[in-house]
Amino acid sequence: MFAIFLNALAVIAGSAIGALARPRLNPKYINVLNTAMGLAALVLGVQVALENMNKTQYPALFIFCLSLGGLLGTVLHLDERMLKATQRISSSNLSEGILAGVLLCCIGTLSMMGPVMSALYGDDTYLMTAATLNLVTMIVIASQYGFGVALTAIVVFAWQGGIFLLAKVSQTFISEELVGEVCLVGGILISAAGLGILNIKDCKTINLLPALLMPFLFYLALHLIR
Secondary structure (H helix, E strand, O other), X not given: OHHHHHXXXXXXXXXXXXXXXXXHOOHHHHHHHHHHHHHHHHHHHHHHHHHHHOOOOOOXXXXXXXXXXXXXXXXXXXXXXXXXXXXXXXXXXXXXXXXXXXXXXHOOHHHHHHHHHHHHHOOOHHHHHHHHHHHHHHHXXXXXXXXXXXXXXXXXXXXXXXXXXXXXXXXXXXXXXXXXXXXXXXXXXXXXXXXXXXXXXXXXXXXXXXXXXXHHHHHHHHHHHO
């Protein structure tokens, strides 16, 4: 669990460094960083989605996950709740920064297989590498949105900690196939966040976040049936 704490601390440290650098940055440089972040998220999301789409055993599953997750998020008004919550902290579009941080820090092999490897084999290599990447990622994000994006650390800790505990309880439930399905859905959400950062299309990505839970529910149902 130490490496999971380290990932959360890396998010906070990166946010602090980026926030300290922000006042010294000319607005035109912040705009450049914003564009770079949006393009990076867009390309990274497409790459993650395509890579895992070739591995999936259920080619249509991600469509159902996005549809059902999006409907659930819309019914729960997640985007409105997130906006109201972040406006209490900052007048800027903080929710966009937190969303980008959550997706970039939580979705991927390192952040998902890391807790599994740590729980089952005591190997923290993946998690240590993820912490380094999270530090750099949050420096860039905080330089645009401020220290408020440090709230991402709570989600990162809960996400990685939840996967760690799940792997401890059921060693057969967490599989590479399940990780691949979550990464496929997550890659699409990262791309959607990139489109929002670039002001190309507001995909209401926050409302789509429950889609990340749908592969877990699907594989849980398969596990119980078998």
